Amino acid sequence: xxxxxxxxxxxxxxxxxxxxxxxxxxxxxxxxxxxxxxxxxxxxxxxxxxxxxxxxxxxxxxxxxxxxxxxxxxxxxxxxxxxxxxxxxxxxxxxxxxxxxxxxxxxxxxxxxxxxxxxxxxxxxxxxxxxxxxxxxxxxxxxxxxxxxxxxxxxxxxxxxxxxxxxxxxxxxxxxxxxxxxxxxxxxxxxxxxxxxxxxxxxxxxxxxxxxxxxxxxxxxxxxxxxxxxxxxxxxxxxxxxx
Amino acid sequence: xxxxxxxxxxxxxxxxxxxxxxxxxxxxxxxxxxxxxxxxxxxxxxxxxxxxxxxxxxxxxxxxxxxxxxxxxxxxxxxxxxxxxxxxxxxxxxxxxxxxxxxxxxxxxxxxxxxxxxxxxxxxxxxxxxxxxxxxxxxxxxxxxxxxxxxxxxxxxxxxxxxxxxxxxxxxxxxxxxxxxxxxxxxxxxxxxxxxxxxxxxxxxxxxxxxxxxxxxxxxxxxxxxxxxxxxxxxxxxxxxxx
Numbered sequence: 001x002x003x004x005x006x007x008x009x010x011x012x013x014x015x016x017x018x019x020x021x022x023x024x025x026x027x028x029x030x031x032x033x034x035x036x037x038x039x040x041x042x043x044x045x046x047x048x049x050x051x052x053x054x055x056x057x058x059x060x061x062x063x064x065x066x067x068x069x070x071x072x073x074x075x076x077x078x079x080x081x082x083x084x085x086x087x088x089x090x091x092x093x094x095x096x097x098x099x100x101x102x103x104x105x106x107x108x109x110x111x112x113x114x115x116x117x118x119x120x121x122x123x124x125x126x127x128x129x130x131x132x133x134x135x136x137x138x139x140x141x142x143x144x145x146x147x148x149x150x151x152x153x154x155x156x157x158x159x160x161x162x163x164x165x166x167x168x169x170x171x172x173x174x175x176x177x178x179x180x181x182x183x184x185x186x187x188x189x190x191x192x193x194x195x196x197x198x199x200x201x202x203x204x205x206x207x208x209x210x211x212x213x214x215x216x217x218x219x220x221x222x223x224x225x226x227x228x229x230x231x232x233x234x235x236x237x238x239x240x241x242x243x
Numbered sequence: 244x245x246x247x248x249x250x251x252x253x254x255x256x257x258x259x260x261x262x263x264x265x266x267x268x269x270x271x272x273x274x275x276x277x278x279x280x281x282x283x284x285x286x287x288x289x290x291x292x293x294x295x296x297x298x299x300x301x302x303x304x305x306x307x308x309x310x311x312x313x314x315x316x317x318x319x320x321x322x323x324x325x326x327x328x329x330x331x332x333x334x335x336x337x338x339x340x341x342x343x344x345x346x347x348x349x350x351x352x353x354x355x356x357x358x359x360x361x362x363x364x365x366x367x368x369x370x371x372x373x374x375x376x377x378x379x380x381x382x383x384x385x386x387x388x389x390x391x392x393x394x395x396x397x398x399x400x401x402x403x404x405x406x407x408x409x410x411x412x413x414x415x416x417x418x419x420x421x422x423x424x425x426x427x428x429x430x431x432x433x434x435x436x437x438x439x440x441x442x443x444x445x446x447x448x449x450x451x452x453x454x455x456x457x458x459x460x461x462x463x464x465x466x467x468x469x470x471x472x473x474x475x476x477x478x479x480x481x482x483x484x485x486x
Contacts, residue, residue, distance in 0.1 A: 010363070010364040010365055011364045011365070012364045012365050012366075012367070057365050059365060081362060086364070086367055087364050087367070088364055089361075089362050089363065089364040091361075118332075118334075119324060119332050120253070120332065121253040121254045121255045121329070121330050121331055121332040122253055122254070122255050122300050122302060122369065122480075123255075123366075123369070124255070124329055124330070126365065126366070237365070
């Protein structure tokens with residue numbers, strides 16, 4: 001008998017060309033499918049909730065696949081963790097209802113971006129240090145306008161498969177502790193480079209090159225040219241996917 | 244004119260064969276001396292407060308050296324950070340009194356060891372996940388006996404240059420937060436592998452293979468054979484050096 005599996009995955013994106021399988025590149029999906037193929041003795045295509053880019057990390061990526069129910073769930077988790085490389089860990093394995101699809105069924109995704117005020121040696125893979133001072137209060141004030149339903153064309157890379165670029169942001173949260181600043185954003189869905197362009201633009205606000213009102217005007221303009229640069233991938237984490 | 248410099252350094256030990264210069268190996272001291280040599284136009288031997296081993300990290304290693312006072316301190320810091328590899332950062336540069344020696348003048352050193360209850364992908368370079376459950380309360384109870392002046396032969400690797408193996412531990416502190424457990428120990432000085440053997444043995448207590456009374460008996464025996472295994476280097480951090 002086959003069943004549908006739901007995996008929660010953590011990975012360090014530093015040495016991956018992102019989530020999605022592509023010939024010749026080391027990707028999380030390809031590593032996972034290779035190991036599942038060995039475990040189940042045949043090809044096992046996997047669906048991921050979020051297609052993280054090169055260098056982006058995940059604390060709670062969700063993946064689904066169909067395969068035989070010949071092993072207990074705990075055995076599957078142990079076997080996967082024994083076979084997977086150290087930069088991917090399976091956090092949990094569950095049975096999902098038939099037809100469950102990790103991408104299409106996701107109702108909310110939570111991303112975190114980590115900024116550091118100081119240059120880091122320890123943990124430099126997991127934070128971006130902009131080479132300027134930045135005012136988090138100004139950035140937090142500017143980010144208030146992100147909540148709600150918007151068209152995100154100012155804050156994403158064009159995608160030939162996309163036409164509406166609409167999504168609702170449920171919450172935006174800031175946390176500062178010593179030299180570390182964490183930005184967390186929850187939305188129904190995210191577009192390509194969205195969090196990284198938001199952060200790149202919010203840092204412009206933080207360093208005083210843009211006001212919160214300018215920032216809102218960028219959002220309303222829908223014009224990518226008016227937004228800031230794309231922040232580096234290593235500060236970004238897919239934290240959680242909700243269903 | 245020459246002056247004595249005091250640097251505070253952070254480094255990610257993952258890709259270093261430790262602090263100390265040795266032919267053919269990538270070490271923190273060798274990288275730092277190479278860059279200082281370029282900056283000051285001649286050899287600049289450096290003294291480090293703690294000789295961290297291969298794979299051990301530092302948040303606040305202290306190094307001293309003598310060199311010309313031709314650059315302002317801020318310029319030295321900026322130049323060093325521009326020239327050093329990304330896994331070493333200079334946190335501060337100060338002038339010290341003549342004759343200051345980062346190793347001999349140190350009065351206390353603070354080390355941290357980070358344990359994780361869960362296997363990690365993100366941050367696996369910075370914590371050890373023992374493959375067993377462990378009871379932190381038992382470990383903390385056992386570690387109380389470490390405070391004070393002791394001979395540490397049970398908890399260190401033999402060192403031909405050492406004869407007394409005596410040092411005073413000022414404090415021992417535990418902190419648990421989600422799946423992460425942090426152990427912090429302050430002492431006048433530490434011997435080779437001391438914190439790692441302490442942790443390896445405390446994990447034996449944590450998993451119930453040893454009682455706190457057994458642990459104290461190991462300390463009193465002075466016998467390395469009675470202690471546990473040496474914990475891996477990647478969970479260890481030289482946090483701070485006091486003068």
